[in-house]
Amino acid sequence: MDSILESLYHGNLHPDENIIPDDSQYSILRKRTSDIIEVWKKRLSAEEFDELEALLDLYGQTHGMELAASFKYGFRMGAGIMVEVFTEKEELADTMSCFWG
Template identity: 70%
Template sequence: MRSLLEELYHGNLCPDEKVISSDPDYRQISRKTSEAIEAWKKRHSEEEFEELEALLDLYAQTHGMELASSFTYGFRLGAGIMVEVLTRKD
């Protein structure tokens, strides 16, 4: 198995593709979301549903940006903690 640095170099580390919530409510809420979208689709016109899809796409884009920022912040925080631990700075 390659080291994490080798995996990073070769582009094999994609945390956004591999992370799945371990929260016990995740699947239930995800299912409810899908059901609500389907119900919305049935109750509204195709044009209105396309507007909803466009809105959801915009939300997905901003959510992805927030996740990337959170990941970056968490990584930097973890690296900073390791630097403090390894250099014994208080």
């Protein structure tokens, strides 16, 4: 089994594909969303549904960007916490905050 660094180097880490919320409401909401999309598919013409799908794709892309930004922010903050813990220099939070934004 590869180390985390080896997996990162070889492009085998895909957190966006492997993260599934453990909230009990997640699967319920996914099913509800799927059911509602099917209702709209039946209600709209093929052209109108294609437009709705295009809108949902745009939303998915922007949401993915937001998740990536959130991941980077959280990772940087976590790394900053570890640096602060290991160096015992609490003022690092102020100097590193420029990297978090």
